[in-house]
Amino acid sequence: MYAGWMIILFALAGTLLAGGDADGDGLDDAWEQQMLERFAPRLMLSVGECDVMPARFAPDEAEPRPLERDGTLYGQVLPWTGGEEGALVEIHYYHLWANDCGRLAHPLDVERVSVLLRGPTKEAPVEEWRAVYWFAAAHENTVCDVSHGAKAEWLKAEMGGATVYVSRGKHASFLTRQRCGNGCGGDICQPVDNALTPPRIINVGAPGAPLNGAVWTASKKWPMREKMGTDFGPAVISRLDSKKKAASVNDGLIPLQSLVMGGEHTLRGLGTAGNHTDSSLQKAEKATGNALQKSAKAVGRFLGIGKK
Ligand SMILES: [Ca+2]
Numbered sequence: 001m002y003a004g005w006m007i008i009l010f011a012l013a014g015t016l017l018a019g020g021d022a023d024g025d026g027l028d029d030a031w032e033q034q035m036l037e038r039f040a041p042r043l044m045l046s047v048g049e050c051d052v053m054p055a056r057f058a059p060d061e062a063e064p065r066p067l068e069r070d071g072t073l074y075g076q077v078l079p080w081t082g083g084e085e086g087a088l089v090e091i092h093y094y095h096l097w098a099n100d101c102g103r104l105a106h107p108l109d110v111e112r113v114s115v116l117l118r119g120p121t122k123e124a125p126v127e128e129w130r131a132v133y134w135f136a137a138a139h140e141n142t143v144c145d146v147s148h149g150a151k152a153e154w155l156k157a158e159m160g161g162a163t164v165y166v167s168r169g170k171h172a173s174f175l176t177r178q179r180c181g182n183g184c185g186g187d188i189c190q191p192v193d194n195a196l197t198p199p200r201i202i203n204v205g206a207p208g209a210p211l212n213g214a215v216w217t218a219s220k221k222w223p224m225r226e227k228m229g230t231d232f233g234p235a236v237i238s239r240l241d242s243k244k245k246a247a248s249v250n251d252g253l254i255p256l257q258s259l260v261m262g263g264e265h266t267l268r269g270l271g272t273a274g275n276h277t278d279s280s281l282q283k284a285e286k287a288t289g290n291a292l293q294k295s296a297k298a299v300g301r302f303l304g305i306g307k308k
């Protein structure tokens with residue numbers, strides 16, 4: 001009996017000392033929250049944004065249900081084990097929308113910006129951490145994917161959040177305003193004067209171990225679960241290291257995007273062309289040359305290329 005009580009007391013003391021790690025990722029949850037607050041990006045929404053602001057979603061529901069479009073940001077802090085020496089963690093900031101109301105519109109929209117951070121030790125206080133690289137997702141898993149990254153030093157965003165331009169309606173994220181418009185020419189970034197001030201940043205926890213009722217991260221209604229892995233794989237890191245400025249992480253798609261833009265059939269044209277093209281674009285894969293070839297054929301068919 002005595003031994004049983006001692007085990008419970010030790011367990012309680014351990015929890016209090018550790019501050020709690022309810023998502024089981026080895027990182028103290030209170031520390032995670034401090035990191036989320038410190039490195040939160042400055043989101044520059046566009047004038048005339050048709051879905052107003054990112055939304056807050058109902059907690060403890062299996063499917064995402066927007067409650068209020070109030071600018072809530074969601075975050076995820078994950079240990080990074082990419083092999084490099086030192087203490088590294090990665091943060092994903094999700095701006096989740098009730099609707100993508102741009103061309104090829106759809107309900108529910110998962111968008112994100114990520115950052116890799118280095119600290120002197122794993123236990124170092126929040127103020128001793130520095131951002132190393134930033135990543136911004138833009139039209140992921142479509143032919144128009146222009147996701148990109150940059151060194152935090154170049155962005156002057158080592159000590160706090162990067163400035164991020166969010167395209168109107170589509171909500172693609174861009175680390176420089178100049179890059180907005182690269183994604184098949186369909187994006188518009190006309191930032192309003194003030195950056196979005198999120199009323200709260202909610203930690204979603206880890207895959208399979210949600211925090212704060214974010215059980216909808218696993219919902220099949222939107223592609224959120226697959227965005228919770230690392231954005232800083234070896235290929236991305238070496239690419240960002242080799243470039244002075246911001247760099248695309250999917251260069252293989254650029255010729256195809258040029259084809260779409262060069263043919264004067266921008267995303268605007270494609271978006272109004274009907275479901276066939278929409279589906280060809282959405283289903284196009286980025287991984288292999290074979291998939292690229294298929295995508296090129298799909299777009300080529302639409303543009304009338306190769307039909308003589
Ligand atoms: Ca944790």
Ligand SMILES: [Ca+2]
Nearest residue numbers: 100109170171
């Ligand atoms: Ca979108």
